[in-house]
Amino acid sequence: MQRTFIPFNQVKHQKAIIVDSLHPNGLVLSHWRGAPTPPELEGDTSADIVLNALRAANLNLNYEFVTTNHFDVDGFVGVWALLNPEMALTYESVLRQAALIGDFRELDLNKTGADHALKLVCWINAKEKELFYPPFGAGETEENEVIASLPKFHYFLREFARVLQQPETEQAVWGPEYRQVLQDYAQVQSSATVIKKYPAIGLVCVQTPEPVHYYALFSVTAGFDIVLAQYQGNRYELEYKYTTWVDIQSRPTLPRLLLAPLVTDLNNAETAAGLTWTAENITDTGPILRLAGNQLTRVERYANSTERPIYASGLAAHDFENKVVAYFNKAYTNILPAKNWTWEKIKTLNRNLFAQS
Known part of the structure; x- marks a missing residue:
């Protein structure tokens, strides 16, 4: 079914799939402590859980709306995957690696999809800083992040599929951080x-x-x-x-x-x-x-x-x-x-x- 992203402060009035956060009014797909995520969908990142849900045969995903209370790579990937399920499963390994790199910072270039994922994460990082505010830059209250993050979602939900399919078109954006990561990665892996x-x-x-x-x-x-x-x-x-x-x-x-x-x-x-x-x-x-x-x-x-x-x-x-x-x-x-x-x-x-x- 076609789903729509809604601001987190609307979920109290409308049932939704809640990604990488907590709320009682809907289906929670989150790795946060105490989240009532269905145990059969367990995963390390919230994006893992969402992708497991998309592959689950007997899970009710008939929710029209999707939401989360903040913007980060893991939560965004989970939201985007629910809005674009077919493409998400096509690029499943890349998306799982992107969430892992973004949330836990555990880059392993030997893993399938990791290099592609690193380019995507570096692109998100660069555009987030260029166009919006850095992580934790919205103020100390949760409400500030809920509202301030909405333009980020509007932009990245619109642009992500294009960059996922053709990351080379944005090389000028992701290239500087990507090259730094590779250089530092080589240092850490060296004698x-x-x-x-x-x-x-x-x-x-x-x-x-x-x-x-x-x-x-x-x-x-x-x-x-x-x-x-x-x-x-x-x-x-x-x-x-x-x-x-x-x-x-x-x-x-x-x-x-x-x-x-x-x-x-x-x-x-x-x-x-x-x-x-x-x-x-x-x-x-x-x-x-x-x-x-x-x-x-x-x-x-x-x-x-x-x-x-x-x-x-x-x-x-x-x-x-x-x-x-x-x-x-x-x-x-x-x-x-x-x-x-x-x-x-x-x-x-x-x-x-x-x-x-």
């Missing part, structure tokens, strides 16, 4: 970079000379949820991936833990004058532990590490890494990976775990 993995705590340590694009940095982090980036000159950032903000279904995960006790330990050991370690709360979409992190806006934190200053610590790389690993090893003792963590359970676990802190 200049040392990758250390700690599976028991879901941590990957990436030691590479200079900051790189997120799609390159996270290209070696599939299956892991915490990334410690270490750059020359004692520059470090520690980040919880978005994979622990949503309910992924391909594997169990460990719950997010408060970074505040680790911040305190690092500040007690830090010798760099005038700089302090900071980190966001566990409910942030992507908490980053970094020196002078509280000086950044959400827009700046969402941007690539190449676009923000990363200050030199007085702690040697091996000392910093040892502190991080020791913290998570101790904190995750007796906690097993699981699927479908709720925020209530995560917050309760943290209260109990750090009650004596």
Whole structure:
């Protein structure tokens, strides 16, 4: 059937398919924590779930309207696929990879459709910045994003099919970021970079000379949820991936833990004058532990590490890494990976775990 995209604030008056968000008035196809998505459609990204729904034989998709409460690559791909189901299934592998790259930043150029998907994501990124506002740039309230994102949907829903089918026509737009990603991807995959993995705590340590694009940095982090980036000159950032903000279904995960006790330990050991370690709360979409992190806006934190200053610590790389690993090893003792963590359970676990802190 022919479907129509409607603004999210209209869904309370009209049943719809709700993509990559939550609302009781319709069918929810979302990987958000606690989303009542039909279990037979499970997937890691919301676009995965939508594409699974399009392939499901006995699912009622007879909804005239489709909506979501924000604009990002994953949500957009899911909305677009519901409006263009036949073309979506033709380009299924590309769309799944685009959502994965856009949401989790896990680029793997060996995967079918990944190179094509990267061009599409870079095109969306470039046009979004040129014509509209960057991610998290609409203000702090959900209502701001609901309204401000509508022109983005109008533009990309109109133009996406053309670029999907003929990405070379927009090479001038996606080319600059695409080339940067490939260059940084090569750096991360080269002998200049040392990758250390700690599976028991879901941590990957990436030691590479200079900051790189997120799609390159996270290209070696599939299956892991915490990334410690270490750059020359004692520059470090520690980040919880978005994979622990949503309910992924391909594997169990460990719950997010408060970074505040680790911040305190690092500040007690830090010798760099005038700089302090900071980190966001566990409910942030992507908490980053970094020196002078509280000086950044959400827009700046969402941007690539190449676009923000990363200050030199007085702690040697091996000392910093040892502190991080020791913290998570101790904190995750007796906690097993699981699927479908709720925020209530995560917050309760943290209260109990750090009650004596």
